[in-house]
Amino acid sequence: MTVPxxxxxxxxxxxxxxQHRHDERPPFRRARGVHVAWALGGALLLTALVIVRAVTAxxxxxxxxxxxxxxxxxxxxxxxxxxxxxxxxIALSILVQVWIPESWLLRIxxxxxxxxxxxxxxxxxxxxxxxxxxxxxxxxLVRRGFTVPESMVFLVAAPILNPVTIITTHQAFGFxxxxxxxxxxxxxAIANILGxxxxxxxxxxxxxxxxxxxxxRLDDDHGHDHGQPRSRWQQSLDLFVRESSILLPALxxxxxxxxxxxxxxxxxxxxxxxxxxxxxxxxxxxxxxVISICANxxxxxxxxxxxxxxxxxxxxxxxLGPIVDIKMLALxxxxxxxxxxxxxxxxxxxxxxxxxxxxxxxx
Amino acid sequence: MQRWRGLWLIAALSAVTLWLAAxxxxxxYIHPRYIVFTVIMASIALALSLAALASPRQHDDEHEPxxxxxxxxxxxxxxxxxxxxxxxxxxxxxxTLSAATAExxxxxxxxxxxxxxxxxxxxxxxxxxxxFTVREWASILRQTSDLAFFADKPASDVVGFVTPDPESDDLxxxxxxxxxxxxxxxxxxxxxxxxxxxxxxxxEGSWLSVSGEFISNPVATSTLPIVLEPTSVExxxxxxxxxxx
Numbered sequence: 296m297t298v299p300x301x302x303x304x305x306x307x308x309x310x311x312x313x314q315h316r317h318d319e320r321p322p323f324r325r326a327r328g329v330h331v332a333w334a335l336g337g338a339l340l341l342t343a344l345v346i347v348r349a350v351t352a353x354x355x356x357x358x359x360x361x362x363x364x365x366x367x368x369x370x371x372x373x374x375x376x377x378x379x380x381x382x383x384x385i386a387l388s389i390l391v392q393v394w395i396p397e398s399w400l401l402r403i404x405x406x407x408x409x410x411x412x413x414x415x416x417x418x419x420x421x422x423x424x425x426x427x428x429x430x431x432x433x434x435x436l437v438r439r440g441f442t443v444p445e446s447m448v449f450l451v452a453a454p455i456l457n458p459v460t461i462i463t464t465h466q467a468f469g470f471x472x473x474x475x476x477x478x479x480x481x482x483x484a485i486a487n488i489l490g491x492x493x494x495x496x497x498x499x500x501x502x503x504x505x506x507x508x509x510x511x512r513l514d515d516d517h518g519h520d521h522g523q524p525r526s527r528w529q530q531s532l533d534l535f536v537r538e539s540s541i542l543l544p545a546l547x548x549x550x551x552x553x554x555x556x557x558x559x560x561x562x563x564x565x566x567x568x569x570x571x572x573x574x575x576x577x578x579x580x581x582x583x584x585v586i587s588i589c590a591n592x593x594x595x596x597x598x599x600x601x602x603x604x605x606x607x608x609x610x611x612x613x614x615l616g617p618i619v620d621i622k623m624l625a626l627x628x629x630x631x632x633x634x635x636x637x638x639x640x641x642x643x644x645x646x647x648x649x650x651x652x653x654x655x656x657x658x
Numbered sequence: 659m660q661r662w663r664g665l666w667l668i669a670a671l672s673a674v675t676l677w678l679a680a681x682x683x684x685x686x687y688i689h690p691r692y693i694v695f696t697v698i699m700a701s702i703a704l705a706l707s708l709a710a711l712a713s714p715r716q717h718d719d720e721h722e723p724x725x726x727x728x729x730x731x732x733x734x735x736x737x738x739x740x741x742x743x744x745x746x747x748x749x750x751x752x753x754t755l756s757a758a759t760a761e762x763x764x765x766x767x768x769x770x771x772x773x774x775x776x777x778x779x780x781x782x783x784x785x786x787x788x789x790f791t792v793r794e795w796a797s798i799l800r801q802t803s804d805l806a807f808f809a810d811k812p813a814s815d816v817v818g819f820v821t822p823d824p825e826s827d828d829l830x831x832x833x834x835x836x837x838x839x840x841x842x843x844x845x846x847x848x849x850x851x852x853x854x855x856x857x858x859x860x861x862e863g864s865w866l867s868v869s870g871e872f873i874s875n876p877v878a879t880s881t882l883p884i885v886l887e888p889t890s891v892e893x894x895x896x897x898x899x900x901x902x903x
Contacts, residue, residue: 331712334708337708341704344674348673348674351751352751359750361759362758364753368752374671374743378671379695506729532710536662536664536710540665543668548736548740550743588843
């Protein structure tokens with residue numbers, strides 16, 4: 296439990312650890328017992344839950360109507376597919392906020408705003424998390440002193456300019472029709488244009504959702520002098536609790552809506568539009584918006600459609616999907632205001648449309 | 659209490675995920691290649707959740723002004739819906755996608771053309787052909803309507819579930835979902851089977867094992883050139899891996 300004071304940590308609650316520890320010890324010990332009991336209780340509850348699960352799986356005949364059962368299967372599938380990435384994202388966000396000295400992140404960035412944004416849009420190369428995991432990371436970056444437009448550049452570019460996505464897209468398409476190249480350059484361009492547009496905003500803090508802006512403000516002006524000193528491990532666990540409370544309801548509701556739309560809208564409506572240069576792009580953008588799967592794996596999903604759809608529409612799917620979809624909007628709403636999300640969606644959709652049409656004309 | 663909501667959600671979901679993996683049912687939701695990653699991250703989430711419960715509380719909530727009423731209600735509603743969804747993952751038995759979704763997603767509409775597979779299939783020996791699943795047959799049927807190709811290639815014990823053919827009551831599709839990532843992207847594939855009056859024998863969605871020969875389609879109302887005429891149709895249990903990966 297010994298945490299050496301760190302001089303390069305600008306805002307951390309554990310800074311003055313050393314002085315307070317002695318008089319905190321006895322109550323802290325007693326509290327410890329209570330919390331071990333909590334953890335044991337939690338473990339018992341979860342075990343009970345798994346037993347209930349095992350019993351109902353064998354004995355219960357749900358008899359739900361097909362549409363409802365499929366809605367549950369689809370939503371659960373989105374949640375189970377995204378959950379590991381969310382956990383990874385929260386873990387990396389904790390790493391960035393608690394364990395990496397602030398100066399590291401800010402030192403490597405150029406001073407010039409275009410250069411800064413360009414470098415930030417390549418952060419995904421060493422933080423390979425798909426889009427849902429990037430939301431907690433982007434929140435961590437804002438808390439670490441990045442501007443709001445810079446956090447958006449990261450959020451938009453990282454799921455596309457990311458080694459896992461590049462490898463899977465290459466596995467699926469190779470260099471055929473310029474799909475891979477268009478996806479990477481398109482993602483980079485859209486992220487930087489978006490960052491530039493939002494950097495013109497007179498009051499960037501107003502782009503954030505009220506609650507998130509409030510929690511950032513609180514982080515900034517208290518923490519040095521209130522409460523017990525917290526070790527880095529405790530800070531990490533606090534962050535895990537906070538991020539999961541915010542992201543999990545958003546993820547589950549996003550998954551539920553995405554599942555519901557898939558049950559309700561017949562797939563052939565979209566597929567029948569495949570060979571028109573304009574409508575194929577619009578149909579694929581709509582599909583990307585609805586389907587809400589992670590950028591790391593969406594190439595495999597879209598590959599079977601490549602025989603019926605024009606390459607520009609595939610590129611539009613691969614560029615829009617990682618940035619804006621139903622699940623992502625629910626997740627991003629935890630951090631940005633509704634107005635911001637409407638603007639972001641409009642800009643990204645227009646740019647993806649232009650990109651898709653461009654590829655269709657060239658290919 | 660509010661700050662612990664997410665912790666319970668993530669802990670419960672992780673526990674259910676681990677149970678699904680242990681009972682071999684995670685493949686109902688995701689492709690097998692993601693199982694290891696998913697299990698590792700779910701274990702980490704579970705460990706962090708328990709550690710967070712055991713760690714001393716931080717009382718910074720007291721300094722925060724309470725959020726506006728509207729936000730609080732929205733947060734509560736969101737958490738309640740999320741809790742209900744998580745509860746269904748605990749009590750409703752895991753299930754594969756139904757035939758209704760296969761129909762709704764338009765069977766074979768997005769199956770890929772794979773000329774290499776067709777080439778390989780044309781020179782395949784009898785034992786290879788006997789192992790063809792719905793995926794191989796659907797891909798071959800998509801690419802050729804040459805009866806000579808099927809002359810010495812019978813379908814043997816092809817397993818799939820029954821999906822009605824929208825064009826004709828005499829035909830049904832013996833179908834499977836092909837999954838590339840997770841159940842969300844499941845693409846229905848199917849082999850048309852000629853069995854007039856099938857709906858009196860089998861329910862939609864029931865699992866069958868079918869053997870037979872491919873013939874030129876005699877049904878006038880159908881646009882399919884070639885169909886499978888069964889020599890044997892057996893009702894079977896749903897396979898433990900219902901999707902084709």
